[in-house]
Amino acid sequence: MLPVFLLILVFAYGPMFGLVIAFQDYMPGSPFWGEGVEWVGLYHFKRFIEGKYFARLIRNTLVLSGLNLLFGFTAPILFALLIDQIKRTKFKKFAQTVSYMPYFISTVVVAGMVISFIDEGGMITNFLSAAFGLPNKNWRIESAAFPAVYTITNVWKGFGFGSILYISSITSIDQSQYESAKIDGANRWQQCRYITLPGIKNIIAINLIMAVGGILGTNSDLILLLYSPATYDVADVIGTYTYRTGIISGEYSYTAAAGLFMSAIGFSLTFIANKISNKMTGYGLW
Incomplete structure (x- = not known):
């Protein structure tokens, strides 16, 4: 466990020391402690909360994260349940392998594919026009379409890999329970409801806790690659805002304060x- 422990210590806990800049007016190259440090207290926190973009950032983050939680969390569970019902071993392995593949495709590549597909004259755009009569236009710059584009892309990329844990948990359930249920006349739905779902209840509970805790941490990388200034009103979230303000504009203390504020809410x-x-399931992280 030592290599993993060192990895977490260096890359997860070590950088937390830098959070002190949230309470300073920090400039690159300045020390964190000692002479020359200008402490400003909670000034940057107040500035972030009272900023004109605060309400929009919170709303967009909650909406996009809520959609991802609703569909991205349930899709792996449903897929694992469907895979469990497949009796042909070869087709079962094929379906699993195909579902895992999008996860290993670079986010940059996925975003590039999506942008080309939903551009004017793109494959998906042409299909929507032919099948549903929708206008042939660039859906990337349509604010109303962005939540759906982001959610579908996120779910498609991660549902297969996310189902691995559920599939392995289902295979560990005592098969004699299913045999007894069949003898008692239980159909597949009843077996799933009374045996499979209770058997993976602990995994679902733990994953849900982690998903709720990270509800303010949307997939900023994907949003950065998909959004445009035309969709800022629905696509700009805390992660993208802190990137533009902190990395591009150089306001490191301000964005550190914003990130720390959201991390505190996420922990809560x-x-x-x-x-x-x-209390409800008897399972938790601690």
Whole structure:
């Protein structure tokens, strides 16, 4: 475990020391402590909360994360349940392998594919025009279409890989329970409801806790690659805003404060979700 422990220590806990710049007016090259450090307290937190984009960022983050939680969290579970019903071993392995492949495609490549598909004259655009009579236009710059484009892309890329844990948990369920259920006349739906789902309840609970805790941490990488200034009103989230403001504009203290503020909320949501899960299911992270 030592290599993994060192990896987490260096790349996860070590950088947390830099959070002190959220309480400073930091300039690149300046020290974190000692002479020359200008402490400003909660100024950057107040500035972020009172900023003109705060409401929009929170709304967009919650909407996109909520859609991803609704569809991205349930899709792997449903897929695992469907895979479990396939009796032909070769087709079962083929379906699993195909579903895993999008996860290993670079996000940049996926975003490039999606942009070309939904551009004017793109494959998906042509299909929508022919099948549903929708206008042949660039859907990437349509604000109303962005949540659907982002959610579908995110779900398609991750549902197969996300189902691995559920599939392995289903295979570990005692098969004698299914045999007894069949003898009692239970159909496939009843077996799934009373045996399979309770058998993976602990995994579902733990994954849901982590998903709720990360609800403010949308897939900013994918959004950065898909959005455009025309869709900022629905696509600009906390991650993309801090990237533009912190990395491009160089306001490191301000964006550090914004990130710390959202991380604190995320931890609070994780704690609350864990408490609820422990009471309702008996399972939790601690």
